[in-house]
Amino acid sequence: MVYYENDEHHLLETLGTSLFHTEDAVATVSAAAGLLALACHLGRPGTLALVPGWICSEVFHVLILAGLRPSPVDVEKDFTMSLQAAERISAKVGAEISLVVYAPFGGHAPDFEDWLKWAQQRQVTLIADLVQSPDLEVWQKIAPRVTAAITSFRSGKPLGASGGGLIAGRQMVIEAARTFFNAGRDRRGRKVSLGVNLSLAAEAAEAARRRLARQVQLCTEWRALTRKKLLAAEAWCLPGWTQSSRALSKIPCLQGPGRPLNPDATYRSSVWRQAVRERFGAVADEPLPNLEALYEKIRVIYINVEQRDSGGYCEGKLL
Numbered sequence: 001m002v003y004y005e006n007d008e009h010h011l012l013e014t015l016g017t018s019l020f021h022t023e024d025a026v027a028t029v030s031a032a033a034g035l036l037a038l039a040c041h042l043g044r045p046g047t048l049a050l051v052p053g054w055i056c057s058e059v060f061h062v063l064i065l066a067g068l069r070p071s072p073v074d075v076e077k078d079f080t081m082s083l084q085a086a087e088r089i090s091a092k093v094g095a096e097i098s099l100v101v102y103a104p105f106g107g108h109a110p111d112f113e114d115w116l117k118w119a120q121q122r123q124v125t126l127i128a129d130l131v132q133s134p135d136l137e138v139w140q141k142i143a144p145r146v147t148a149a150i151t152s153f154r155s156g157k158p159l160g161a162s163g164g165g166l167i168a169g170r171q172m173v174i175e176a177a178r179t180f181f182n183a184g185r186d187r188r189g190r191k192v193s194l195g196v197n198l199s200l201a202a203e204a205a206e207a208a209r210r211r212l213a214r215q216v217q218l219c220t221e222w223r224a225l226t227r228k229k230l231l232a233a234e235a236w237c238l239p240g241w242t243q244s245s246r247a248l249s250k251i252p253c254l255q256g257p258g259r260p261l262n263p264d265a266t267y268r269s270s271v272w273r274q275a276v277r278e279r280f281g282a283v284a285d286e287p288l289p290n291l292e293a294l295y296e297k298i299r300v301i302y303i304n305v306e307q308r309d310s311g312g313y314c315e316g317k318l319l
Contacts, residue, residue, distance in 0.1 A: 008205035012166065015212055019136060020143040020168035026177050027205050029198045031131050031152035031165035032058050037177040038148050038167065039066035039099065040194060042125045046280065047098035050089065052081045053267040053291045055103055059129070060272040068099060069280050072267045074288040078239045079252045079298070080104075080111045082290065083118055089286050090122065099125050102146070106250030106303075107133030107158075110240060112142055134158040134304075135247035136219050139168075148173050153208040158249040158304060159215060162207040164200045222247035222305045229303055233257065236299070251301040258299035267291060 009027045016025035028034040043049060045067035051059055053072035063070040074085035081102065090097060102115050107130070119126040128142045128149040143149035148169030153161040167177050176193075179186055184195025200208075226248045234242050236256025251258075266272070267288055276283060 008202040008209065009200065012205045012209040012212070015209055016166045016168050019139060019212065019216070020149060021140045022143050022149070022168040022174075023171040024174035025166055025168040026174050026181070027200050027208070028150075028165040028167060028177075028181065029200050030154065030163065031129070031150045032062050033181075033198055034150040034165045034167040034177070035059065035101070035127070035129070036062045036066055037180040038127055038150070038173070039063055039068055040180065041173065041176045042099060042127070042147060043068045044098040047096045048089070048093055049099040049101060050086055050097060051101045052103050052105070053288045054079075054105065054261065054295075055101070055129075055266065056262065057266040057269060057272060059101065059103075060266060060269075061275065063099075063101075064272065064275050064279060067279075069276055069283065070272065071097075071285060072288060074286070074290050075294065077290065077294075078110075078241065079294070080108070081115070083111070083114055085286060085288075086118065092286075097122070097124050099127065101127050101129050102142075103129035103131070104133060104138070105252065106248045107135055107138055107246060108241060108244055108248055109133070109138055109142065109246075110244075116145060131157055132249045134215065134219070134222055134249050136216065138246055143168050148177075153204070153211060159208075159211050160307075161211040162204045164204045164208045166208070166212075218305050219247055222303070225305055226251075226303055229301055233301055247303075249303055251303065253299045253301060254294075255297050256299050258301040261295055261298050261300060265295060 012027045013025045043066055048071045049063045049068040050073050051070050053074055060070045071089055074082045076082050100119055126146045128146045130149050131152045148167050151166050153159050153164045179193055180195045181198050183197040184191050184193045186192045230242050233253050233256055236253035238252055
C-alpha cells in the first residue's frame with residue numbers, strides 16, 4: 001500500500017483540505033519533512049530562501065539539505081518579518097531568491113498582504129509556515145493564496161497530538177509532495193523523481209485528524225483567551241498586537257511577563273553558517289539590527305486553551 005492510500009491519511013488530508021480551503025493536502029511525518037518536500041520541488045538549487053531571523057534552526061538545515069541557502073530576514077519593531085530587510089537582500093542578489101518562508105510569529109499576520117504582493121511582483125514562491133497559528137480564519141486567509149502552507153501536530157505545538165504534519169496547497173504541488181514521500185514513485189508505482197520513503201503511522205494520523213477537528217470547536221474559546229492575555233499584557237505588548245482579534249499561540253512582550261525567546265538564537269549560530277559555507281562557499285548575510293536589539297528584551301506569553309500552563313503566562317499570572 002503506497003503512502004497516500006492509507007485510510008487515516010486520507011481522512012486527515014480531506015479534513016485539512018476543507019479547513020485550510022485549499023485544493024488538496026497531504027499528511028507528513030513532520031512539518032520539517034513537509035518543508036523539505038516543498039523546498040526540493042519548488043526551490044532552485046543554489047538560490048536563496050528568505051526566512052524570519054528568529055525561526056528555529058531546523059528550518060535552516062532543511063533548506064540547506066534541499067540545496068537552498070537560507071537567508072535570515074530582520075524583524076520590524078512589532079516583530080513581523082521586515083520587507084525593508086528583504087528589499088536590501090533582493091537588491092544584492094536580484095533573481096537569486098527563489099523561495100520565501102512566511103512564518104507569522106504566534107499566528108499574528110498583519111503583514112501577509114504585503115508579503116504576498118512582494119512575492120508576486122518578483123515571481124518568488126511563497127510558502128506559509130502556519131505551525132504557530134491556531135486560528136482557522138488565518139489558515140483560510142493565507143493557505144489558499146500561497147503555493148503551500150504547512151502545520152505541525154508535534155507535541156508542544158498549538159495543534160500538538162502524536163506527531164506528524166500537514167501540507168495544504170495547490171493540487172500539483174501536493175501531488176509532487178506525495179510522490180516525494182512515496183520514494184519518488186507515482187500512483188502507478190513508477191519511479192519518476194527524487195524521493196524518500198517516509199510514512200506517518202496510522203495511529204498518529206488519526207490523532208492528528210482528531211486534534212485538527214477539535215480546533216474547530218476550540219477556536220472561539222482560544223480567541224477569547226487570547227484577548228484576555230492581550231489585555232493583561234497590554235502595557236508590555238509590541239505595537240499592533242493588542243488590536244489582534246485572532247487566536248494566537250504566542251505574544252511577544254517587551255521586558256514584561258513571560259519566558260525569554262528560544263535561547264539557541266539561530267540567527268547567531270555558526271553551525272548552519274558552516275554548512276552553508278561548505279556547500280555554497282563564503283557568503284555574507286544581511287545584518288539583523290532590530291532582532292539583535294530586541295532578542296534579549298523580548299518575553300513570550302504562550303497561549304493554549306488545552307494546556308493553560310504550557311507557557312510563561314497562565315490565566316494572568318507569571319509562572
